[in-house]
Amino acid sequence: MAKVAIVTDSNSGITQKEAKALGVYVLPMPFTVDNETYLEDVNLTQKEFYEKLKGDADIFTSQPSPDAVMKLWDEILKEYDEIVHIPMSSGLSGSCQTAMMLAQDYEDKVYVVNNQRISVTQRQSVLDALELSKRGKTAAEIEKILIEDKFNSSIYITLDTLYYLKKGGRLTPAVAAIGTLLRLKPVLQIQGEKLDTFAKARTTKQGKAIMMDAIKNDMENRFKTDYTGMHLQIAHTENEEAAEQLKAELLELYPGSEIVINPLSLSVSCHIGPGALAIAVCKKMNYDEM
């Protein structure tokens, strides 16, 4: 049986420490802050990042350098036969494109999964891939399964402010169309590669209600399963308390769920700013049927 390694990037929210415990590999995303380069979770903590962000520093994200990617792969392949590489959504970054290009030189060894996940849903893909590899699936098989599963997730994010989205210039036309005369808290959605406005709220409470309705609606109409067939996840940008509160509210609605809370990865955070709250759902994979 081929030995398959699972690789992702720090957008999955999986820390270096957690990666070691799980037995997966995490590429840190590089950040340029006021012309200095840092690596997420290596020499840049969440706390430092938000301090710099709020201090109005110029922060740019970039993709992992090809050199870093290839070095990691080469290292892994000394020990493993194949790699499943799960980068952040190709809709949000060129990392996936680059990885796919690099993978051409690693024919039949590295499979880059273009399943357009981010944050907690990307994390779920990693966990699924890990489980499938333990069950003896090959890298090619795992890639196929993850791609088929691509749209079985959705994320809703309520932003505290439009400031960072505007500053970063990363406004899709729909987001840009949101009125700016009133203070609004946009609720964004990520479905596959689509990052778009879903709704608008005036208060965080309203935003939370909109997100909770949206996942309920998705479960009923899109995924056609009750909550026991779903992974529920919460992500946030420096908003731990609100996230815990939301978890308690979700547990009341969906008792017995295992709800993961993760800080939103920094490459997303730098565009949406602190104070955001997100709910994500992923359809549970039935490993035995795969």
Place this chain on the structure above:
Amino acid sequence: MAINSIDAKLLAKMFLAGAKNLESKKEWINELNVFPVPDGDTGTNMTMTIMSAAKEVAAAMENGSMKEICKAISGGSLRGARGNSGVILSQLFRGFTKRIAEEDTITVVILAEACERAVETAYKAVMKPKEGTILTVAKGAAEKAKELAADENMELESFVGQVIEHAKYVLSLTPEMLPVLKQAGVVDSGGQGLVEVLNGAYDALMGKEIDYTISEVKNTQAGAGQMSSSYGVQAEMDIKFGYCTEFIIMLNKTFTAKMEKDFKAFLESIGDSIVCVADEDVVKVHVHTNDPGLAIQRALTYGGLSNMKIDNMRLEHEEKLFKMAEKETAQVEASSAPVQDEPAKEVGFLAVSVGEGVNEIFKSLGVDYIIEGGQTMNPSTADILDAVDKVNAETIFILPNNKNIILAANQAAELMTDKNLLVIPTKTIPQGITAVINYVPDLSVDENEEAMIAEIGNVKTGQVTYAVRDTMIDDKEIKMGDYMGIGDAGILTVGKDMEAITLGMVDAMCDEDSELISIYYGCDVEEDDAEALREKVEAAHPNCDVELQYGGQPIYYYVVSVE
């Protein structure tokens, strides 16, 4: 000579006489409004509704069949309907004419049946019919008519006379049915309007000398086309003083009894229809004159002026047409490509709004077209239908943003055939803002309609304005010129200090769940004062975010929402 049936021509005469009589009592009916807010509603709205029909009736009168006259009454009033009482009046006419349209002459029995039909139709048009209103008066009249018609020997003139007497009697009971009326010491204004229409019609029936100016002038101008409307016609009527002039003097010195007497005498020397009511620090003035400047100059010697309004009563209509033409030109200039060349989008928004700030907010939230209007000028069903034409969408949500416009919007939705017009019954500007914010493009029209209607219940609105007369309401004594903070369910605060009234109103609106207080300041408020108010609201409600926006709305100094 006793008349025992009514033919088409007599019906037309009676209708015009009713319309004229209502018009002559317009200002007085406006004064009957329970809420002493400066929003001249009921009389104006009902008059504009009936005048829209009178115009068509006058045109059809000479040779019109019963059917044609009925169509003019029903269609004209339906399209011209403004405000709640206007809409109800138009529905009464619609039901009434449905019964008589197929007859050549109307007898007592038919008349009684038509009254019954009228009441039935009007009740259906109102979602929650309230007793003690125009509906009750109409119902009382119809019941009396039925009772009288059972007598085979009933004579027409006596019948009509008795029905009207009964309508007046029911009207006199309205204060007993609606406590707000009793406290304010008035009868229902819509009911009064209906009685005035009936009075006029009765006079015509009795052959009383009536000046049918509307019809006569109409005939002489038959070739003039659209421009010769009831308003153009008004100019030919006995208007001695052409400018309706209104303003409020904010006194900078004590207004002594002698000054008041002198001022009134002066106004009498330059015009008529004078109202001059003095309170501690304001004087409300209303005069019809040919030289408004004289009134204003004299008033300036007593203090500053506010809420100034001068209408040319002779040209009111032409002016309106001019404005509409202007608006349309602007519309054409604004859109580089003709609307009809683009494919219709799925969903569009139409909002009734007033104030440049509020208009901008609606536009920035994606509202396609704004109908200017609101408290002082309720758009008619026809205005709404015109606006709908300007929005190139399959489904159009309309936000009336005023409780007095919802019915006209509903009526427009019913008349609309080629587009799906859905009314979100927003009663205030903040409710309208909430509705459009909560629109979710990904959801279906039905889901959105449901969600928007649910959400508007979650926003509380408070509005600060001034009282136009002394009254008693919700057990609060109100003096003319007082500031009032009006919440969703009634008056929250009353007093002389605008800021204190506003702060008190906000306090009354907030509870422990409140998160966001939005303040929209009107065109009569200075930015600095509004900013100072915001700071005080913030200090009083540390758990809430407070947002200040320029609304630019007239009449309401502050519109506040709490959610």
